Amino acid sequence: MQRLIANLRFARALVVTNLRASLALRASFWLQAAFMAGNNFAFFTMWWILFARFKTLGSWRVDDMLTLFGVVAPGFGLAVALAGGARTLARGIVDGELDPLLVQPKSPLLHWAGSASAASGWGDLASGIGMLWLAGRLDWANAPFIALAIAASAVAFAASSLAFQSLAFWLGDVEQLALQLRDFTLNFALYPQPLFGGAIQLLLYTLLPAAAVGFLPVAVVRAPSVWTCAGALAGAVAWGAVAVGIFALGLRRYESGSRFGARG
Amino acid sequence: MTAQRLGRVTAKYLAFARAAGRRARAQRWSLLGRTVFIGIVLFVFSRIWAAIGPRDGLPGIGPRDLIWYLALTEWPVLSVPQAFLAIEADVRSGDVAVRLVRPVAYVGAHLAEAAGETATRLVFVGSSAFTFAYFIAGGLPADPRGLLLALPLVLLACVLLLLSVTAIGVTSFWVVDSMPFFWIWQKLMFVLGGLLFPLELYPEWLQRVARATPFPYMCWGPGSMAFGFAPGRALVNAAGGLAWAAALAAGLVALSRGARARLSVNGG
Amino acid sequence: MDLAIELDSLRKVFRVSERTQGLAGALRGLFAPRMRDVVAVDGVSFAIAPGERVAFVGPNGAGKSTTLKVLSGILRPTSGRVRVAGLEPGRDRGALGYRIGAVFGQRSQLWLHLPALDTFDLLARVYELEPAEYRARRDELVRAFDIAEVAQKPVRQLSLGERMRCELAASLLHRPEILFLDEPTIGLDVVAKATIRDLVRERCLRDGCTVLLTSHDTGDMERVCERVLVIHRGRLLLDRPVDALRKSFIPRKRISVVSEEAELSFDLPGVVQLPSAPHRTELEVDLRAIGVDRVVSRIVASARVLDLSVEDPPMEEIVTAIYAGAAPAEATG
Numbered sequence: 030m031q032r033l034i035a036n037l038r039f040a041r042a043l044v045v046t047n048l049r050a051s052l053a054l055r056a057s058f059w060l061q062a063a064f065m066a067g068n069n070f071a072f073f074t075m076w077w078i079l080f081a082r083f084k085t086l087g088s089w090r091v092d093d094m095l096t097l098f099g100v101v102a103p104g105f106g107l108a109v110a111l112a113g114g115a116r117t118l119a120r121g122i123v124d125g126e127l128d129p130l131l132v133q134p135k136s137p138l139l140h141w142a143g144s145a146s147a148a149s150g151w152g153d154l155a156s157g158i159g160m161l162w163l164a165g166r167l168d169w170a171n172a173p174f175i176a177l178a179i180a181a182s183a184v185a186f187a188a189s190s191l192a193f194q195s196l197a198f199w200l201g202d203v204e205q206l207a208l209q210l211r212d213f214t215l216n217f218a219l220y221p222q223p224l225f226g227g228a229i230q231l232l233l234y235t236l237l238p239a240a241a242v243g244f245l246p247v248a249v250v251r252a253p254s255v256w257t258c259a260g261a262l263a264g265a266v267a268w269g270a271v272a273v274g275i276f277a278l279g280l281r282r283y284e285s286g287s288r289f290g291a292r293g
Numbered sequence: 294m295t296a297q298r299l300g301r302v303t304a305k306y307l308a309f310a311r312a313a314g315r316r317a318r319a320q321r322w323s324l325l326g327r328t329v330f331i332g333i334v335l336f337v338f339s340r341i342w343a344a345i346g347p348r349d350g351l352p353g354i355g356p357r358d359l360i361w362y363l364a365l366t367e368w369p370v371l372s373v374p375q376a377f378l379a380i381e382a383d384v385r386s387g388d389v390a391v392r393l394v395r396p397v398a399y400v401g402a403h404l405a406e407a408a409g410e411t412a413t414r415l416v417f418v419g420s421s422a423f424t425f426a427y428f429i430a431g432g433l434p435a436d437p438r439g440l441l442l443a444l445p446l447v448l449l450a451c452v453l454l455l456l457s458v459t460a461i462g463v464t465s466f467w468v469v470d471s472m473p474f475f476w477i478w479q480k481l482m483f484v485l486g487g488l489l490f491p492l493e494l495y496p497e498w499l500q501r502v503a504r505a506t507p508f509p510y511m512c513w514g515p516g517s518m519a520f521g522f523a524p525g526r527a528l529v530n531a532a533g534g535l536a537w538a539a540a541l542a543a544g545l546v547a548l549s550r551g552a553r554a555r556l557s558v559n560g561g
Numbered sequence: 562m563d564l565a566i567e568l569d570s571l572r573k574v575f576r577v578s579e580r581t582q583g584l585a586g587a588l589r590g591l592f593a594p595r596m597r598d599v600v601a602v603d604g605v606s607f608a609i610a611p612g613e614r615v616a617f618v619g620p621n622g623a624g625k626s627t628t629l630k631v632l633s634g635i636l637r638p639t640s641g642r643v644r645v646a647g648l649e650p651g652r653d654r655g656a657l658g659y660r661i662g663a664v665f666g667q668r669s670q671l672w673l674h675l676p677a678l679d680t681f682d683l684l685a686r687v688y689e690l691e692p693a694e695y696r697a698r699r700d701e702l703v704r705a706f707d708i709a710e711v712a713q714k715p716v717r718q719l720s721l722g723e724r725m726r727c728e729l730a731a732s733l734l735h736r737p738e739i740l741f742l743d744e745p746t747i748g749l750d751v752v753a754k755a756t757i758r759d760l761v762r763e764r765c766l767r768d769g770c771t772v773l774l775t776s777h778d779t780g781d782m783e784r785v786c787e788r789v790l791v792i793h794r795g796r797l798l799l800d801r802p803v804d805a806l807r808k809s810f811i812p813r814k815r816i817s818v819v820s821e822e823a824e825l826s827f828d829l830p831g832v833v834q835l836p837s838a839p840h841r842t843e844l845e846v847d848l849r850a851i852g853v854d855r856v857v858s859r860i861v862a863s864a865r866v867l868d869l870s871v872e873d874p875p876m877e878e879i880v881t882a883i884y885a886g887a888a889p890a891e892a893t894g
Binding site for chain 3: 125134144
């Protein structure tokens, strides 16, 4: 129990330090956040045009699309704003920059993940909230469900990013591959799920966390219930476990020294 | 400029382009990612058009044509690298001061490198695009001759895209971090250029706005060749695209000179 | 008394995939890679008592970094017994983390865009320090390292020397029993090097912590440590006190004389006269042949001496000699 409290305190201190560092570059912070919000709204106009022309896509209307964006964008944004270190984990593993963290008595995975922040993530969060408002979903009754959905999406995004990057323990510099996978995930998550049939759905549920970052959390907001909440939580927890597991396995391998051309 | 000098300059830029082509081949994952991505996006949109169903408003344009449209618009967009990153990196590292003694040459060198990378990617992305489009759309477009007309327009689109991303890179002399500009420019290009679906689907007023910008020539220009064999339209597009290319090139030159001035004011 | 560090026949072998040639090679490398064993550390043993300051010296690829990583728990040994602060680093890395500190010369643990103080606050949470205790310790270190102003500026604005002082302070916040320093003075100018060396020595004397320092710079070795471990090709070549190293290995001393006479000459066995300037004479004395005191008395007796100094040869020479496998010589004097 004491261990848990100490870890929570550490996590909080990490987040605070991360945010302070991010805010230290004030001009860049605002530029990134504002332009990303603009970017997301601009991107959404394509869907708006499509729906203005065709009114429905399968069973989806523009509100549903807004809701989808309104959950996935903040999820992604929180993940890169709070766990921005995921972006460079592969590089850190390959270059040995993880070593100083391995000597400290706290989780190196958590520490590394929380050591960088992309200010653009706040723009994602803000634009997502804005889209939820446009969709008419923003009210006090919905607030806890929205919070849960976004949190689940964020955890799934961060965890899957970390899992992909952790493949560096076996494959060397997988930064490009991991970022591609992350972008694919984001892309898939932003398409309405009814578009996809069986095999693709299976892919999305297992290999790519598009379901855990998109479909499952969005269901919580569209149809709040015990089941949808459980589903979103399950997705987040599952990917969290995958990330921790892969990293732990990779770390064991790292410790035995069998890395890419490792030398004394 | 003497013929000999021209020859040397050309050789220098060719060398850059060749080296960049090699580098692009070396970035295997990124290439693979783009080739897979185009398959994904074509697939998803085939589902979207299927879900929308036969109700339409686009005379003579069916779902099959729309898939080919998308393949043709995505082809140049996915082939042009994020060239601004290289310039941004130079600015950050600080040793750009030395190289910027001749600003147009410096920017020109970056442009040549990016062009080299583009050339390699055009091959990979193009093969992938055509293969996916063929199978997903279930065959060639109604009048396949349009595809031939699309080829020069795709190249023209690449030129416009290259000029744009290079210009974005040059802005990093002022703002260091040019990525946010890239986002906005890219989204404008997506929307006003008609990346995902043709401008004909847009509300009237938006179509007018879009056609006043260079963006349609980056996407819709080559894409619309999927709708049929229309050499007249192709020619008009080419002319408009070339005019914009000249304007963008002039803008890039001015921007490069401005960067030099900025650097001498602020120091290295 | 318990030992701080205990190493018994440490062996660390890496399995490295062989470099492939061409496309066929690359494909084979993907499915059935050819591996070979690289022995980085080959049966190294030593023991370090609490409070000792030990230098770990060797050329690149000698195995020092590997040994350090095994000791700090980053790598697991292939075989051999390792105990650090009584714990087994491979198994108890979490617990060990509270008791050891590390400074990696080329990797910073300070957040670049924030003042060092912010990193200190984070580290207080990493090591679960009591707030009052942490603050007192932090202030003590800030005073001792003279970084009161420096620690308030963003780290990226600091000079390398200032940054190193902050790194060092950061690594000592939790009062580690053992401090690992990996190339701590690399890239620093002469003054900064001296400052860091003095700080390490004084602080560790005061706190009673054990120091294990790896370095290419023999100055680090001389100024900070009392004992030297020389490692080469994965084997421990030497384990001596720093002074003894000099005496054992190059039994020579250099004498510089400044005299009123423009030129001096000495004819003594074991004394070699080096090229000198007017009024300045440089002599190299072979301690095996003659004692320094006799040479000095002869100089003083036969010249009007304005200044005289007796110096050891530079440590570089000594270390080079060790790598070359020079056998230790008997020394007199």
